[in-house]
Amino acid sequence: MNSTVVSSPAATSSTAPPPRLAVEVRNASVVYQTADSPVHALSDIDLNIGEGEFVSLIGPSGCGKTTLMRVIADLEKISAGEVLVNGVTPHDARLARAYGYVFQAPALFPWRNVLANVTLPLQIQGKGRAEAKATALEHLARVGLTGFEGKYPWQLSGGMQQRVSIARALSFEPKILMMDEPFGALDEITRDRLNEQLQELWQRERRTVVFVTHSIAEAVYLSTKIVVMSPRPGRIVKVIDSPLPNERHLGLRDTPAFMELAHEVREALADGHHG
Numbered sequence: 212m213n214s215t216v217v218s219s220p221a222a223t224s225s226t227a228p229p230p231r232l233a234v235e236v237r238n239a240s241v242v243y244q245t246a247d248s249p250v251h252a253l254s255d256i257d258l259n260i261g262e263g264e265f266v267s268l269i270g271p272s273g274c275g276k277t278t279l280m281r282v283i284a285d286l287e288k289i290s291a292g293e294v295l296v297n298g299v300t301p302h303d304a305r306l307a308r309a310y311g312y313v314f315q316a317p318a319l320f321p322w323r324n325v326l327a328n329v330t331l332p333l334q335i336q337g338k339g340r341a342e343a344k345a346t347a348l349e350h351l352a353r354v355g356l357t358g359f360e361g362k363y364p365w366q367l368s369g370g371m372q373q374r375v376s377i378a379r380a381l382s383f384e385p386k387i388l389m390m391d392e393p394f395g396a397l398d399e400i401t402r403d404r405l406n407e408q409l410q411e412l413w414q415r416e417r418r419t420v421v422f423v424t425h426s427i428a429e430a431v432y433l434s435t436k437i438v439v440m441s442p443r444p445g446r447i448v449k450v451i452d453s454p455l456p457n458e459r460h461l462g463l464r465d466t467p468a469f470m471e472l473a474h475e476v477r478e479a480l481a482d483g484h485h486g
């Protein structure tokens with residue numbers, strides 16, 4: 212398929228100007244030192260993520276998806292290679308508050324209500340009470356949670372809690388949203404709905420998103436670029452630039468184009484296993 216580009220820094224169309232790079236990973240490797248023996252988690256990773264792209268990392272359990280995300284977010288150090296985020300080191304990008312995080316478990320404070328969960332990081336950042344509240348309310352509205360400000364996390368469904376996490380992550384307008392299997396623990400219908408809402412949010416804001424998932428359907432539905440990884444030591448098997456239109460709805464999943472792309476991802480995953 213002509214839309215498929217094997218991992219290469221020049222993975223952009225020749226006609227459109229390449230987008231500015233949000234993330235550049237060059238020959239990056241991560242080796243964890245453990246008591247028994249070193250664990251080679253990532254090997255020779257090369258990856259470019261353009262500003263405004265929605266990039267999914269997909270691969271078998273333990274292949275290093277989370278490690279790659281943590282490397283980009285300055286939560287893990289590389290053992291070799293180079294990583295730049297918005298042209299600076301991940302450390303400097305973190306100091307510039309480039310990242311927002313959403314993890315698999317919502318990680319909300321159970322003793323704070325929804326509003327107080329979202330205002331907390333804003334207040335830590337030094338925003339006044341009124342400004343933090345206004346910002347939080349605005350972001351809760353963006354994820355469809357107006358009216359739930361006074362509820363406590365335990366009064367919300369898992370999907371709603373995850374939407375609070377997304378509102379909190381977006382509340383300080385990070386350049387890059389890092390999402391590590393955010394919907395992995397949810398039932399399929401809730402997951403579908405959140406996929407649709409996340410897609411709409413991305414359409415409106417075109418923020419750079421790095422998204423870890425085990426679901427081929429989720430990766431294909433959401434992404435502009437799908438990064439397929441091999442079992443440990445994690446390598447990039449294939450980078451697929453999505454040929455699907457940017458405007459997406461769940462019905463897209465029944466189209467031949469969607470199924471073809473899902474098939475391509477599945478094949479790449481299988482190649483990674485056997486390669």
Ligand SMILES: Nc1ncnc2c1ncn2[C@@H]1O[C@H](COP(=O)(O)OP(=O)(O)OP(=O)(O)O)[C@@H](O)[C@H]1O
Nearest residue numbers: 243245250252271272273274275276277278279443
């Ligand atoms: N702090 C650590 N010390 C030692 N080994 C680690 C550490 N963190 C991760 N690993 C190992 O590195 C490898 C990659 O882990 P990572 O969590 O990045 O994989 P993953 O693809 O995100 O897995 P999953 O899909 O199961 O969440 C795994 O074998 C894991 O056991």
